[in-house]
Amino acid sequence: MLGEQSITLPPARPSAFVRHQKLIVGVVLIALAIGYLITTSIQNTAVYYHTIPEIRARQLGPTEMVRVNGWVREGTIEKFADGSGARFLMYDANDPSQTMVVTYKGLLPDTFVDGSEVVVEGKLVAGGAAGTTGRAPIVLPNGSTSDLQFEASTLLAKCPSKFEAA
Amino acid sequence: MIADAGRAALLVALILASYGVAAGIFAGRTRRDDVLLSVRRAAWACFALVLVAAAALIASLVAKDYSLRFVALYTSNDAPLNYAVTSMWAGNAGSLLLWVVVLMLFTSIVALTTRHQYRELAPYALAVLMGVGVFFLTMINFLDSPFQRLPVPPPDGRGLNPLLENYWMQIHPPALYLGYVSAAVPFAFAVAALVTRRLDAEWIKGTHRWTLLTWAFLSLGNLLGAKWAYETLGWGGYWGWDPVENAAIMPWFTATAFLHSVMIQERRGMMKVWNVSLIVATFCLTIFGTFLVRSGVLTSVHSFGLSNLGPFFFGFLGFVILGSIALIVSRLKDLRSEATLDSVLSRESSFLVNNLLLIGAAFAIFWGTVYPLVSEATRGLKVTVGAPYYDEVVGPILLAIFLLMGIGPLIAWRRATAANLVRNFRFPIGVGLAALLACIALGLRQIPTLLAAPVLGFVLGGVILEFARGARARVRGFGEPWPTAFARLFARHPSRYGGYLVHVGMILIAVGVIGSKVYQDASEATLQPGGSTQIGGYTLRYEGLNQTATATREVNRATVAVLSDGRQVGTLYPEKNFFPMQQQPQTIVGLRSTLADDLYVVLAAWQPSGEITLKSYLNPLVAWIWIGGAVALLGSLVCFLPGPRPARTRRTQDEATPRSCDCRRGPVTNTLLLALAFAAAAFIFVGWPFFQGRPRPQARRDDALAELRRKRDSIYAALRELEFDARTGKISPKDHAELSESYKRQAIALLKQLDERTRDELLAIDDEIEREVASRRTTTRRRTGLRCVACGAAMDASDRFCRQCGVPRSRSCTRCGAAVETGDRFCPRCGAGL
């Protein structure tokens, strides 16, 4: 501001860095704290995001949580009578022959219908590169099944109407 | 036919917007007022045209014109009128059109309100806004047009997804768009200020007010979105950290940061680069948000499907970011700080930390949102983070923000002293401790509560203290009764006390969020009619299932009585419906909301036997989120109080209403003819200023003067504030004297400069008057017909007196006797009045 330099600032000031030492230290500390918070939290909560072929190829630990993206095969949804969840066949967007049986426990979102795009998060209970367990594969009511068996704890379905059909 | 009008209007709007960009830049460079007027008119015409297009789309939706792809996709024969209208924003193309309408609305307002101010900024600001318009108009003209035709119109439309047939869905997208789009205005002014290097108090003042508007709309949009999610998605929560939600909250954080740091610039002329960057960031984040919903790059519940717009958006975003950075770097010299920080313990540095935290929160959210893309690009593995990440990171940052929100307002500008701190912090700390003890006494001993309670109490205590002291100062100083004093606080210091009101709103929201996150209770039960289940202190008794079916909808509605202490306090009707045509289930939540808690009941499943499964949630204190939101919005309205009222938006579109036309012609010809008609009307309207003849260039000498005046006003404001702070005891007498002294000296220096300027100005004006008089004289003399001094009647050269009024034609001065001309009112020799 006009005249201010000469009036409020005493002559021969130390350099900006020295003057604002405390402030700069504070700013750097806060930035570091936020950075630390972000990196540790990502390490603790990150989940791999795979497609069905990737799941098949990867060595998954029996408790490792993953997120898988795919589509609901038409006519395969089997809703549990007590409303506690559903089972369905999910297929890969690029290679529809790649499938996996998903068992989901939880409230079904309204957007979850035949043919909707879904993202499930959970763990693999049978099949895959690790070849886990000898559990008999679940067969869906319409007879379809897959060697990959997945237990999902969350299910996200995309709103199909907003989806602009080709 | 209607659709043709829409198509034509969009095409001409694109041409006009492109013209607006070019002409705006030209007007800025040449400072020609006729060009500028033409740009303004282009903005108004553009607004009129996109309104026509929107009206055409809505009319097609209401008329169920299934020859349009958009109409066939998003409405159906049985859609009620209001949903036929709101299906405009159910699909990508229509919602982009809504975007453009809102953008042009704001552009028109800017064109209207800059007629008498922001002379130099207006042309560039309008050019930038029109440029954003060009981008969106290109998309809806060529890439995804809402007026695209279907070769064979279906007999019925696919219909709006029943999930979108919701009250909140009708108002939430437009509200969010108002927030998104209004961020373009501060951006446009920032670019204009950078281009013209007029980075002074003027643009920052206007930008501050617009950003308040942006902030309010963004808050409203986010609140309504949360409300929508809560009432319709049926998972018992209101915020899921979905990418689209994140995209909407990030610009809110950066806008909040700007609202605080701009105060430092207004008071002290510091942090200019930072403020410009915040504006640019806010704008880019709104574009990013608009893009995210459409791109399909991230999985979200809200997104429109994959579309081909991704690269286009990305290009635009890249252009904006790189262009802004280049512009800022090239203007670094003009953005130099006018002052430096006096002390670490000051309002300025508290705002600095506030900004750091708000930006930190925005960055953490951004990083989490794009992490899948980042990890895929860097490690070849797609990794995602979910709600726990955001809770873990944003939670602590928000806690720190609240702590600072308590500290900041209590410390003085420039320098706070220890005595000052003790004096100001006693009461708020007391309130914080009381809140902590109250929570412990009530048995609420979870860590988040124990951390948040004292902080929120502290903030609240600070606000109470501020209000009390302010009102007391008025009561003592002006002898006003308490209620008047209280009300006048808002009127006299709207920005300050409105801001505090916003802070109170934030406290209430925090209370609601913590209550519902930490103390949520959920239960699931399968019940026969007459059976009951418990949740919290409530008993839910299942009375029966009511099933009805129509061709379009099967309704299953359970009746659930809510009992508390054996007494029935309400009845809930959760529904699980099915739309056979769209094969779409629909959940309607049974919700009982009180100030203490929300009972949220979902019908998870039903059997033909009448057995049902109920999933119920008890969400304590959720209502306070909405109440807090309302308080915050009220507060931002108060902040908006001073200054001129928001501009009216007159509709200037008669020239652009559709003409009647022979409808048997093919659509292409129709579109062409209509486009020609629109173009002709627009051409005349926009080109009109050029046929008016060149107006005389405006004298712009007053710019520097105006800037000095603004600086003077800002020092006066600072002084007033300082007096007020002293009266409320926020600042020590010694500091007060010192600061007051320094402000006064600055004011005097400024006043001196102003005086000099004004004197120059007056001399210049004198010169101009003299020149004018001289030239008038010569022309009058040269003219054959002389005119009477008194009445203006024509006179002959031989006349000595006017024939009309008798006043003598030429006289001699009464004082010195010199000969005086007819037109003179003062004696040219001695200056005596005649």
Ligand code: HEM
């Ligand atoms: C989520 C957090 C916050 C929100 C949403 C928020 C919002 C606002 C708003 C909208 C205003 C009015 C600004 C205007 O008139 O243009 C305001 C004023 C203010 N805020 Fe905040 N704020 C937040 C956090 C903070 C923090 C952390 C501080 C601490 C430094 C702070 C200190 C202030 C002060 C001192 C004012 C009044 C300034 C004056 O005297 O005019 N705020 N706040």
